[in-house]
Amino acid sequence: MQTFLYKSIFDKEKQKELRKTFILLAKSGKIADVKKNNEIELPILTIAIVIEGKIKQFLTSKEGLEKILFYLQPGEIFGEIDYFGESKFNIITTAVENSKISILGKNVIEEHLSKNPILYRFFMKSIIRKLRIIELQMLNMTFNDSTGRISNTILRLAAQQGIKKGNEIVINFPLTQQELANIIGCSRITVSRTLNELISKGIISIDHKKIIIKNLKELEKLDKSF
Numbered sequence: 001m002q003t004f005l006y007k008s009i010f011d012k013e014k015q016k017e018l019r020k021t022f023i024l025l026a027k028s029g030k031i032a033d034v035k036k037n038n039e040i041e042l043p044i045l046t047i048a049i050v051i052e053g054k055i056k057q058f059l060t061s062k063e064g065l066e067k068i069l070f071y072l073q074p075g076e077i078f079g080e081i082d083y084f085g086e087s088k089f090n091i092i093t094t095a096v097e098n099s100k101i102s103i104l105g106k107n108v109i110e111e112h113l114s115k116n117p118i119l120y121r122f123f124m125k126s127i128i129r130k131l132r133i134i135e136l137q138m139l140n141m142t143f144n145d146s147t148g149r150i151s152n153t154i155l156r157l158a159a160q161q162g163i164k165k166g167n168e169i170v171i172n173f174p175l176t177q178q179e180l181a182n183i184i185g186c187s188r189i190t191v192s193r194t195l196n197e198l199i200s201k202g203i204i205s206i207d208h209k210k211i212i213i214k215n216l217k218e219l220e221k222l223d224k225s226f
Contacts, residue, residue, distance in 0.1 A: 006159030009132050014125070015160075019075025021122050022049045025112065029102030034095040044088070045106040047079040053099025057091050058182065068182045069137075070130060071096070071173070080123050081130070083109070139225040141185055149184045150194045151222035154204065154211055162213070169216065174209035 026049040034040055040055070042048055055072040069091065072078055082088050083106075113119050133156075140152040154171070161173040177195070181188045198204045203219050205212045213219055 006136075006156055009129070009136075010156075010159045015129075018122055018125055019073075021119070022077055022126075023051070023075045025049060025104070025119070026051055026102035028108050028112065029104040032101050032103055034099045034101060036095055036097050036099075038095050040093040040095065040101070042079045042082075042093075042103065043105070045083060045086075047077055047083050047104050047109060049077050049102045049104070050074050051100040051102055054096040055093060055099060055101070056096050057093050059091060066182045067185055068179065070133060077123075077126055080126055084123065084127070136225075137183075140223075143225045144223065146184075146186050146190045147194050147197070147222055148224045149186065150180070150191060150198075151219050152225055153180065153184050154213065155219060155223060157211070158213055167214075169213040171211045171213070175211075176209060 029049065031051070034053070034055075040048070050072050051074055053074070055076075055078065056068055057070045057072070057078060058066050058068045060066050070078075078093055136152075136156060140149050144152055157171045157173060157175075158169050161171050162169040163172050164170075175183075177191045178188045181191045184191065195204070195206065198219075199206065201215075201218070203213070203215045203222075205214055
């Protein structure tokens with residue numbers, strides 16, 4: 001059930017079409033290089049498209065705790081929710097690695113939307129996809145224990161970035177234990193302990209920070225979110 005739902009939400013062919021469309025649109029923007037760990041602050045009423053590298057968006061608490069919302073890859077965008085919502089929210093955006101982005105101002109965006117109204121559909125798809133990710137994160141945090149949270153997140157990442165190899169699924173998206181903890185909302189120690197338990201049971205393995213699902217059915221049983 002979980003795998004089917006995740007695959008329907010994160011349809012890879014639709015996501016490929018979305019990225020292709022935004023990469024073409026990026027040619028109309030102003031190109032900016034962003035160094036690893038640098039924060040990105042977009043001017044008001046602009047949208048940015050990732051051209052190279054990897055970007056993350058997250059929230060922080062007063063104590064400095066981090067909750068990762070999204071990782072963005074080439075062809076994915078940010079700023080669209082603020083643009084169409086006509087207001088800014090305190091989401092922090094930084095480069096995970098040296099990256100390149102294209103920044104589109106209001107005049108450019110509105111000109112493209114006027115000439116090609118179907119672009120509205122692609123912007124809406126991006127917004128809805130992010131909404132679905134947040135909904136799934138809320139379900140996960142509300143109804144799962146730490147083992148369930150980690151299992152749920154692995155299943156979601158598999159739907160987004162998984163490559164099937166025989167009876168295994170390789171998540172082609174390297175993550176440190178701390179990054180995984182910041183996605184899930186628990187400590188790195190908890191993540192480390194749970195991953196080791198899953199490895200010892202033969203449910204997953206890890207190779208160069210890439211998680212490999214070896215027993216999908218057993219992993220799904222651990223996710224109690226729905």
